[in-house]
Amino acid sequence: xxxxxxxxxxxxxxxxxxxxxxxxxxxxxxxxxxxxxxxxxxxxxxxxxxxxxxxxxxxxxxxxxxxxxxxxxxxxxxxxxxxxxxxxxxxxxxxxxxxxxxxxxxxxxxxxxxxxxxxxxxxxxxxxxxxxxxxxxxxxxxxxxxxxxxxxxxxxxxxxxxxxxxxxxxxxxxxxxxxxxxxxxxxxxxxxxxxxxxxxxxxxxxxxxxxxxxxxxxxxxxxxxxxxxxxxxxxxxxxxxxxxxxxxxxxxxxxxxxxxxxxxxxxxxxxxxxxxxxxxxxxxxxxxxxxxxxxxxxxxxxxxxxxxxxxxxxxxxxxxxxxxxxxxxxxxxxxxxx
Amino acid sequence: xxxxxxxxxxxxxxxxxxxxxxxxxxxxxxxxxxxxxxxxxxxxxxxxxxxxxxxxxxxxxxxxxxxxxxxxxxxxxxxxxxxxxxxxxxxxxxxxxxxxxxxxxxxxxxxxxxxxxxxxxxxxxxxxxxxxxxxxxxxxxxxxxxxxxxxxxxxxxxxxxxxxxxxxxxxxxxxxxxxxxxxxxxxxxxxxxxxxxxxxxxxxxxxxxxxxxxxxxxxxxxxxxxxxxxxxxxxxxxxxxxxxxxxxxxxxxxxxxxxxxxxxxxxxxxxxxxxxxxxxxxxxxxxxxxxxxxxxxxxxxxxxxxxxxxxxxxxxxxxxxxxxxxxxxxxxxxxxxxxxxxxxxxxxxxxxxxxxxxxxxxxxxxxxxxxxxxxxxxxxxxxxxxxxxxxxxxxxxxxxxxxx
Numbered sequence: 001x002x003x004x005x006x007x008x009x010x011x012x013x014x015x016x017x018x019x020x021x022x023x024x025x026x027x028x029x030x031x032x033x034x035x036x037x038x039x040x041x042x043x044x045x046x047x048x049x050x051x052x053x054x055x056x057x058x059x060x061x062x063x064x065x066x067x068x069x070x071x072x073x074x075x076x077x078x079x080x081x082x083x084x085x086x087x088x089x090x091x092x093x094x095x096x097x098x099x100x101x102x103x104x105x106x107x108x109x110x111x112x113x114x115x116x117x118x119x120x121x122x123x124x125x126x127x128x129x130x131x132x133x134x135x136x137x138x139x140x141x142x143x144x145x146x147x148x149x150x151x152x153x154x155x156x157x158x159x160x161x162x163x164x165x166x167x168x169x170x171x172x173x174x175x176x177x178x179x180x181x182x183x184x185x186x187x188x189x190x191x192x193x194x195x196x197x198x199x200x201x202x203x204x205x206x207x208x209x210x211x212x213x214x215x216x217x218x219x220x221x222x223x224x225x226x227x228x229x230x231x232x233x234x235x236x237x238x239x240x241x242x243x244x245x246x247x248x249x250x251x252x253x254x255x256x257x258x259x260x261x262x263x264x265x266x267x268x269x270x271x272x273x274x275x276x277x278x279x280x281x282x283x284x285x286x287x288x289x290x291x292x293x294x295x296x297x298x299x300x301x302x303x304x305x306x307x308x309x310x311x312x313x314x315x316x317x318x319x320x321x322x323x324x325x326x327x328x329x330x331x332x333x334x335x336x337x338x
Numbered sequence: 339x340x341x342x343x344x345x346x347x348x349x350x351x352x353x354x355x356x357x358x359x360x361x362x363x364x365x366x367x368x369x370x371x372x373x374x375x376x377x378x379x380x381x382x383x384x385x386x387x388x389x390x391x392x393x394x395x396x397x398x399x400x401x402x403x404x405x406x407x408x409x410x411x412x413x414x415x416x417x418x419x420x421x422x423x424x425x426x427x428x429x430x431x432x433x434x435x436x437x438x439x440x441x442x443x444x445x446x447x448x449x450x451x452x453x454x455x456x457x458x459x460x461x462x463x464x465x466x467x468x469x470x471x472x473x474x475x476x477x478x479x480x481x482x483x484x485x486x487x488x489x490x491x492x493x494x495x496x497x498x499x500x501x502x503x504x505x506x507x508x509x510x511x512x513x514x515x516x517x518x519x520x521x522x523x524x525x526x527x528x529x530x531x532x533x534x535x536x537x538x539x540x541x542x543x544x545x546x547x548x549x550x551x552x553x554x555x556x557x558x559x560x561x562x563x564x565x566x567x568x569x570x571x572x573x574x575x576x577x578x579x580x581x582x583x584x585x586x587x588x589x590x591x592x593x594x595x596x597x598x599x600x601x602x603x604x605x606x607x608x609x610x611x612x613x614x615x616x617x618x619x620x621x622x623x624x625x626x627x628x629x630x631x632x633x634x635x636x637x638x639x640x641x642x643x644x645x646x647x648x649x650x651x652x653x654x655x656x657x658x659x660x661x662x663x664x665x666x667x668x669x670x671x672x673x674x675x676x677x678x679x680x681x682x683x684x685x686x687x688x689x690x691x692x693x694x695x696x697x698x699x700x701x702x703x704x705x706x707x708x709x710x711x712x713x714x715x716x717x718x719x720x721x722x723x724x725x726x727x728x729x730x731x732x733x734x735x736x737x738x739x740x741x742x
Binding site: 054068069070071072073074075076077078079080081082083085100101104105109110111112113114115116117118119120149150152173174252290 | 463465496497499500504506507511512514515516519521522523524525526527528529530531533534540552553556557559560716717718719720721722725727732740741
């Protein structure tokens, strides 16, 4: 596999941390790890675990370049032929150019071939608004990719999410779109001992209750999960206990966890960074209507989303296009009629 | 057995000769002579001069002579004839509305897929666009499974889930509907070939229409940079849907369009030319020299698809001229007959056998049941525990299995 070695070196591991080996006499305690480091750990571990895993993408390989449709197609072809590529987009906005390869070549092929050609590929990269990058670089693709059968779509928030979901995605035999968040890369989160292990995997398709509560269910994915927890702390001082659900996976969505929560709290607020129309919140509301939780709602479900405009540049405008903590609190109070 | 058959045949022929009198006697007599020939009378092989390829950035090209053994000739003939008849049967079934949707037929281009297949190994890889039935057969899928896929039955090679443009088998990645998308995929397969280090190559096919697409140039660039064992093959049949190459491309030298990638322009109507060129190209890639481009000059008798009669942008005379002067099957047949590699009767027997196979396959394809409704939800994912898939409303659910 000399060629394999040479090819893997095309994607230098300079960005990756050295493996966390060394002598330890007792189990490590929980530590603070940034999302970026957690992702790199996951990549490092999975590259070592399976020789077929390799990285390619924009600014990942040795040369500068952004040949989007080309390299995305190459990644998908490599997956069809038995490799397990991790294809990185500099941001998911660029994936729009390559979206034909993601949907028509990756997502649909297993079905069209009646299982003859699986496509074990991961597409990852920052998704949604960043800071001051304006309209063409701020779109959230959760709804676009979440729409398509054949794909799995995950959206991590914490470092544990990032590491566990990336490992699960790489090990999954299906095309997975992993929507990261640029503003979270540098944020440290506590990583438990368990999460530091080489086999720590977060299951795809299972939401996590980040905070338990009784008065209202807040459902979010990615960065807004943090905003929901902040809102929950503030509201707790006023006697409102929010249950905060971190979706973790957009598709297949764990609606059962949301339903169980709504059955308990009787109120639902969805929070997302993407545009309101045809979004993740729309899907959650529709499914709640269709399922048993509808009977438990004491008020209509409410959505908190990005503003329905292309993202402006000026800071004051941008800040008001993204759901803020105050917007979540306002929505909670509205739905609780307080 | 053969001697008896031929002897019987000659007796039958002698009858009319006697009755017709002297005039037809010479030709009849020579026919009798041919009929009573047996195995030992055929040549084992013959050598043919083939048209040299135009070269781009190459000092030497493929061989300009080709040796064809009797066995090879019969195999190529049978394969091309099977594809020809299969495509004509598809035409018929489409007009009877038993095949629906897309149907892009390959008749006229048989020398391409057959010449390519016999030049490479089963362990090599092939990917093409939507005019894929010939390749599907050449790569090993039986005719009955191809026709049953076209008619949307459960015995189809994709269980009826793919249709005309989505047929696959081991080391054959379709069948791709989006113009040009298969080219980066092919380079990706070539990347896997290089990665696994098993000396395999990938044939990545596209048409003269797709040749102007941006993603193809992105792919040329990366394939060359990474020296991928990718043979880019442009099947230039002169028309991208209804647009002639002159109206579509600033440069119609498709074999040069790879610029920094060496290229060959090949007579795609001659199965031996295609074979020798493909052998040359495969050797080039296996030697680690990187990608290479091949342009196969070929022709399709049908329109772009079954919705295109194919005569609004080209003349019937042009089609007829290609049929009479350059038909790939006739070319091979004449070579074999004239060089004593086979007899007319022998080839006719093959025709009969092929027709029979196609008829039986069509029979299967029209009587096999459609896939059961349960199949609707299957194969969304691979290697996944069963889960539920939503139907047209929230109460209709299908189970999704990875294996069925």
